[in-house]
Amino acid sequence: MRIRLLSENTINQIAAGEVIERPASAVKELVENAIDAGARNINVVMIDGGRKLISVSDDGTGMFPQEMELSIERHATSKLREDDLTNIQTMGFRGEALPSIASVSRFTMSSRAKGSDESWRLDINGGKKFPLQPAGLNQGTKIEVRDLFYATPARLKFLKTQRTEFNYALDVVKRLALAHPQISFSLMDGARRAFRVSACQGELLNARLMRLTAVLGSDFGENALAIEVSRDVDGEMISLGGYAGLPTYHRGNAQHQFLFVNGRPVKDKLLTGAVRGAYMDFLARNKHPVLALFLELPTHMVDVNVHPAKAEVRFRDSGLIRGLIVGSLKRALTEAGHRAATTVSQSALGAFQTGSAAHNLPQYSGQSRGGRTTFPAPPTAYGIGLAERATESQMPLGDGFTPPESRIDEPSAKMPHDFPPHDFPPHDFPPHDFPMGAARGQLHETYIISQTLDGIIIVDQHAAHERLVYERMKKNLMDNNVPRQALLIPEVVEMEQDAVDRLLARADDFKEMGLCIEAFGEGAIIVREMPALLGDADIKGLIREMADEIAELDQALSLKERMEEICSSMACHGSVRAGRRLNVAEMNGLLREMEQTPHSGQCNHGRPTYVELKLSDIEKLFGRR
Numbered sequence: 104m105r106i107r108l109l110s111e112n113t114i115n116q117i118a119a120g121e122v123i124e125r126p127a128s129a130v131k132e133l134v135e136n137a138i139d140a141g142a143r144n145i146n147v148v149m150i151d152g153g154r155k156l157i158s159v160s161d162d163g164t165g166m167f168p169q170e171m172e173l174s175i176e177r178h179a180t181s182k183l184r185e186d187d188l189t190n191i192q193t194m195g196f197r198g199e200a201l202p203s204i205a206s207v208s209r210f211t212m213s214s215r216a217k218g219s220d221e222s223w224r225l226d227i228n229g230g231k232k233f234p235l236q237p238a239g240l241n242q243g244t245k246i247e248v249r250d251l252f253y254a255t256p257a258r259l260k261f262l263k264t265q266r267t268e269f270n271y272a273l274d275v276v277k278r279l280a281l282a283h284p285q286i287s288f289s290l291m292d293g294a295r296r297a298f299r300v301s302a303c304q305g306e307l308l309n310a311r312l313m314r315l316t317a318v319l320g321s322d323f324g325e326n327a328l329a330i331e332v333s334r335d336v337d338g339e340m341i342s343l344g345g346y347a348g349l350p351t352y353h354r355g356n357a358q359h360q361f362l363f364v365n366g367r368p369v370k371d372k373l374l375t376g377a378v379r380g381a382y383m384d385f386l387a388r389n390k391h392p393v394l395a396l397f398l399e400l401p402t403h404m405v406d407v408n409v410h411p412a413k414a415e416v417r418f419r420d421s422g423l424i425r426g427l428i429v430g431s432l433k434r435a436l437t438e439a440g441h442r443a444a445t446t447v448s449q450s451a452l453g454a455f456q457t458g459s460a461a462h463n464l465p466q467y468s469g470q471s472r473g474g475r476t477t478f479p480a481p482p483t484a485y486g487i488g489l490a491e492r493a494t495e496s497q498m499p500l501g502d503g504f505t506p507p508e509s510r511i512d513e514p515s516a517k518m519p520h521d522f523p524p525h526d527f528p529p530h531d532f533p534p535h536d537f538p539m540g541a542a543r544g545q546l547h548e549t550y551i552i553s554q555t556l557d558g559i560i561i562v563d564q565h566a567a568h569e570r571l572v573y574e575r576m577k578k579n580l581m582d583n584n585v586p587r588q589a590l591l592i593p594e595v596v597e598m599e600q601d602a603v604d605r606l607l608a609r610a611d612d613f614k615e616m617g618l619c620i621e622a623f624g625e626g627a628i629i630v631r632e633m634p635a636l637l638g639d640a641d642i643k644g645l646i647r648e649m650a651d652e653i654a655e656l657d658q659a660l661s662l663k664e665r666m667e668e669i670c671s672s673m674a675c676h677g678s679v680r681a682g683r684r685l686n687v688a689e690m691n692g693l694l695r696e697m698e699q700t701p702h703s704g705q706c707n708h709g710r711p712t713y714v715e716l717k718l719s720d721i722e723k724l725f726g727r728r
Contacts, residue, residue, distance in 0.1 A: 122203045125262060126153025126251055127271035132200035133246055134279055137161035138286065140244065143302060146289045147276060152268035153251060154259070160245035165216040168223045168235055175212070175227060177202045206230040207258070209249040213238045229254040273298060274358070277318050278368035281361050281395055284314035308344060315346055315395055319359065323393060326352040328435040330396065334427060341400040341423075343431050348393035349439060350385035351704060351711045361395040364405060369416050374398075377425040381432035384573075385705055396428065437701050539698050539713075542690035548683060551690045558717040564685065566706035567697055567713065574700050576616070576634065585617035586635040594630040594642040595623055602650035603628055609653065620646070 123129050130147060137145045140163025150156040166174065177199065204210060205227040215222035224238035252258040262268055269292055280288040280300050284307075290298040300317045303310035308331060316324040327346035334341050345363075362374045374396070382392050406417040418424045539562075540555035551562040579585040606613075606628060610620055617634030630642055685693070697703040697712070706712055722728045 122199050123207065123251075125271060126157060126268050127275050129153065129157055129200075129204050129248055129251065130159065130272045131275045131279070132204070133157070133159040133248075134276065134288075136200065137163055137244070138279065138283055140164050142243065142286060144287050144289075146291075147272070148291045148293075149269055149272060150293050152262070152265035153248075153272060154262070154265070154268075155249065157248040157251065158245065160243065162241070162243040165219070165222075165243050166214040167216045167219065170216075171212060171214055171223060171225050171235070172232075175201050175205050175210075175225070175232065204248055204251075207254045208251045209253065211247040211249070212244065213240045213246075214244040215240045215242050217242055269297075275368075278361055281311075281314055281318055282363045282366050282368055282397075284310040311344070311395070311397070312346060319393065322352070323348060327394075328439055330431050330435055332427065332431040332434075336420075336423065339401050339404070341398075341404075341427065343396060343398050343427055345396040346394065347396070347432055347435055349704070350382060350392065350436070350702070353386055353390045353392055355390065357391045359393040360391060363395075363397045364407075364416050365399055365402065366397075367407065367416075368414075370414050371416055373418065373421050373425060374428065377428035378432065380425075381429045381436070384577075385436065385702060394432075398424070398428075400424075439702075439704070537695065537698060539694040542687055542694060545685055545690065551685070551693065553690075553694055555715070557719075558715060558721070560713050560715045562694070562697075562713040563706075563711075564683070564690075564693065566710055567693060567703065569706045570703050570712060571693075571696050571700050574702065579617075579634075583615065585615065587617040587619065587632045588635040589632050590630065590642075595627055596630065596643050596646045597627045598647060598650060600626050602647075602654070605653045606646070606650050 122132065126149065130149070130153065134145055134147065137159060140161060142161035142163035145159065145161045148156065148158040201210075201212075206229065209229070210227040211224065212227075213222060213224045222238045222240035224236045226233040226236075252262075263271075273290060276288055276290045276298060280286070280298075284303040287302045288298065288300050289296065300314060303313040303317075305313075308329065312324060312327070312329075315327070323346070326349045328349065330343060330345045330347055332343045357375065360375065360378060362369055362371065362378075364371075378392065378394065378396075386392065404419045406419075409415045409417050538555070540553040540560055542551055543554050544552045545564075546552060546561075549564060551564055553560040553562060576585070603622070603626060606620060607622055613620060617632065618630070619632035620628050620630050623629040628646070630646065633640065633642065704712060719728065
């Protein structure tokens with residue numbers, strides 16, 4: 104076949120395939136045009152997931168008749184000044200959206216320019232333009248897209264269900280609403296209003312938090328850390344603002360991560376990688392933080408002309424941007440101290456079932472003796488020593504019952520790390536002197552109960568100690584001073600040869616961390632020294648998990664980040680386990696160290712290390728207030 108020119112209609116349909124992938128793509132382009140037009144109110148209506156109708160109306164500057172006719176020509180735009188692609192300050196600039204949409208749908212555009220007394224309507228049917236007609240419209244523009252892809256029916260087969268396509272559009276509108284808190288947005292699914300936010304007033308940072316709370320819920324505002332950093336680079340300012348959720352406030356996917364560059368929602372691998380790197384110390388790889396970051400930088404330092412959908416960007420100095428994001432997030436997380444998400448406590452309170460729980464308790468019949476009613480003791484005592492105090496399994500009601508003294512058992516084995524001792528009786532320690540309160544006991548050899556001035560704290564001893572050991576290992580690693588302990592009997596670990604090779608390739612790095620390994624024939628290594636902090640750890644389990652960590656870690660990560668990830672696994676294996684009895688001094692020592700250790704509110708996998716319940720909330724459970 105000889106070379107020939109494509110028809111104008113085919114060219115438009117090819118462009119539509121790049122720009123308008125699905126109904127949500129059309130919504131994105133039309134809403135961005137409304138934002139560029141200076142709109143303060145944008146309303147979107149969709150029917151049948153956008154197949155039958157997409158309507159976007161705004162109160163922006165509007166267009167004169169000649170501008171309306173020119174706007175549907177390919178590559179006609181008012182947003183690119185002097186053909187300078189290095190200084191793009193608007194959402195759109197390519198001039199492809201309107202002609203692409205009009206070429207594959209029944210397209211209607213009505214507009215009234217600011218200061219004009221007339222409004223006009225332009226109809227286009229599958230790329231065929233009809234003459235302008237008068238219309239009734241206030242200032243602004245309204246675009247209706249009917250029967251999307253009717254001109255290219257093959258594209259309809261690739262669309263998802265009505266609900267799925269609408270949810271894609273909902274995500275687009277939410278991201279644009281987060282980027283522009285000064286604009287009110289509305290999205291309707293037929294006659295049902297699915298999303299609506301009003302314009303936010305006040306300073307930009309506060310307005311962003313108001314919009315984030317409106318979109319993500321009030322929980323986000325209670326568990327978010329403010330990010331506000333600026334950096335001078337060769338006389339030009341780069342700023343990063345927004346809010347990042349606490350590690351314990353996370354999700355199972357990255358759908359709640361919102362990243363913006365100069366007000367443009369983007370999905371950039373560099374930015375998502377930087378977020379992952381910043382939270383690496385705090386979350387497992389299958390958990391994702393909730394955050395919204397707004398990056399502002401000179402236009403010549405970022406290229407937004409990478410893809411027709413404009414969802415990707417390219418930075419002139421990607422290392423600088425990544426360092427800014429990672430450093431800002433880590434600084435905010437460090438300043439948060441041992442704070443944990445408030446939703447953890449709310450979930451704990453929600454788990455209590457007041458009233459209904461009484462129906463599940465065993466029932467006992469009372470017996471009358473000498474004018475007093477007595478009941479047989481329940482099979483399981485509710486307090487330590489309660490059954491021993493009952494006489495002949497009968498406990499009279501009405502007599503003053505004095506609870507037994509708390510029994511403190513000595514630890515059954517040496518802990519991996521001795522907490523600082525505290526010489527005080529358990530019930531004389533003033534809880535108001537310390538944020539984490541005073542230890543009052545241990546439940547199921549797993550949870551420490553602490554009393555604070557205005558409530559109680561329940562601590563997961565393994566999760567808390569895991570974070571403490573990890574932070575100490577990181578500090579020792581940074582200072583090149585990791586105490587090592589030689590094993591009396593070296594441990595031989597057998598595994599696949601490729602896993603052995605991976606470990607031996609990092610032997611020098613492991614030695615800096617206090618772990619000394621050597622080859623021991625085919626398919627085995629021998630461990631001669633361990634970090635002293637780990638104590639009596641499961642050596643074989645630790646070595647095998649480290650081999651898996653090295654295989655799974657992203658090779659793009661720095662050596663320091665890879666080592667910190669492996670430190671996390673080592674800390675998990677070397678922490679005090681659930682089922683270990685602790686005495687009061689050890690429990691209080693753990694609480695005191697948690698208060699002094701950054702990030703102690705969550706373990707290395709993003710789980711909370713403690714739950715705090717306020718006395719006022721507990722009193723509500725019992726109807727005392």
